Amino acid sequence: MxxxxxxxxxxxxxxxxxxxxxxxxxxxxxxxxxxxPYVDHSHDQxxxxxxxxxxxxxxxxxxxxxxxxDIVISEDTVRVADVAYYAPKDRDRAPLLPRRPVGPxxxxxxxxxxxxxxxxxxxxxxxxxxxxxxxxxxxxxxRHTVETYELEGDAYRLVARFGRGEALTSPLxxxxxxxxxxxxxx
Numbered sequence: 001m002x003x004x005x006x007x008x009x010x011x012x013x014x015x016x017x018x019x020x021x022x023x024x025x026x027x028x029x030x031x032x033x034x035x036x037p038y039v040d041h042s043h044d045q046x047x048x049x050x051x052x053x054x055x056x057x058x059x060x061x062x063x064x065x066x067x068x069x070d071i072v073i074s075e076d077t078v079r080v081a082d083v084a085y086y087a088p089k090d091r092d093r094a095p096l097l098p099r100r101p102v103g104p105x106x107x108x109x110x111x112x113x114x115x116x117x118x119x120x121x122x123x124x125x126x127x128x129x130x131x132x133x134x135x136x137x138x139x140x141x142x143r144h145t146v147e148t149y150e151l152e153g154d155a156y157r158l159v160a161r162f163g164r165g166e167a168l169t170s171p172l173x174x175x176x177x178x179x180x181x182x183x184x185x186x
Contacts, residue, residue, distance in 0.1 A: 011078050015070065027123075029076040044111045044139055045082050047183055052085055055176045062088035071104065073127045083109040087172070107135040107172060114142060125149070129156050135172055144184050 008029025023034040049067045056063035069084040084105040086094040093103030108128050110120040120138055128136050129151055136149040136156055146168050149156035162168050168178040 008076060010075055011072050012075075014078050015072070023080070025080050026076065026078040034080065043185070044141060044183060048083050048109055048111075048139070048178075051178050052083065052173075052176075055173060056085075059173075059175055060088050062091050064091055064094050066094070066105075069105070071108065071128070071131060071133070073131045077127060079124055079127055081105070081108040082111050085109070104131050104133045106133075107137065108133050109137045109139060112138060112140045112142070125156055129154060135170075137168075139183070141184055144180065146180065146183075 009026065009031075010029070011026060014024075014026040014031075025032045025034060045067060049065055052065045056065055064086040066084045066086075067082065069081045071079045071081050071084065073079055084094075085107040087106040090103070090106045094105065108124075110124055112120045117140075125136065125138075132151070134151050136151075138147045138149075140146070144164050146162045148159045148162075148168075148170055150159045151157075160170075162180060164180065166180055168180060168183070169176060
């Protein structure tokens with residue numbers, strides 16, 4: 001489906017478009033096309049979803065892990081999160097029906113795309129803070145790092161940076177541990 005816009009659109013109009021084959025985000029009222037990810041991006045995203053889902057199933061059965069979720073930032077901006085996690089205490093913001101969550105997730109994880117680092121390190125960081133998402137993780141395959149951020153006021157504070165030989169852990173997910181060697185398989 002091709003989109004030709006003659007004026008900026010709202011988040012409501014964007015979300016009402018229904019499902020289609022295009023990968024789009026709405027940024028300041030304008031549609032932005034997202035390219036399909038490379039295999040390594042898909043691998044990392046899938047592994048994160050699987051590990052988080054397994055952890056939730058064992059430790060937090062009321063939690064919800066969702067890939068490729070539309071996140072409403074404002075009246076004119078809707079971002080697509082690689083992975084969204086709703087803690088049990090926030091689960092009521094993400095009912096399976098209706099089709100869209102009614103509130104921000106507890107955590108958003110973005111896997112940095114080599115072709116557009118600025119999007120994850122700057123624009124999405126700013127947008128997710130504006131949406132009030134308490135936790136944001138950036139997975140960077142090129143640097144072999146995972147950075148975890150926590151919302152303080154209206155901006156994120158870097159909490160931890162995990163690198164080669166370390167395991168990703170977080171107080172948000174007690175008992176969760178993901179060795180980066182498993183994530184960044186060459």
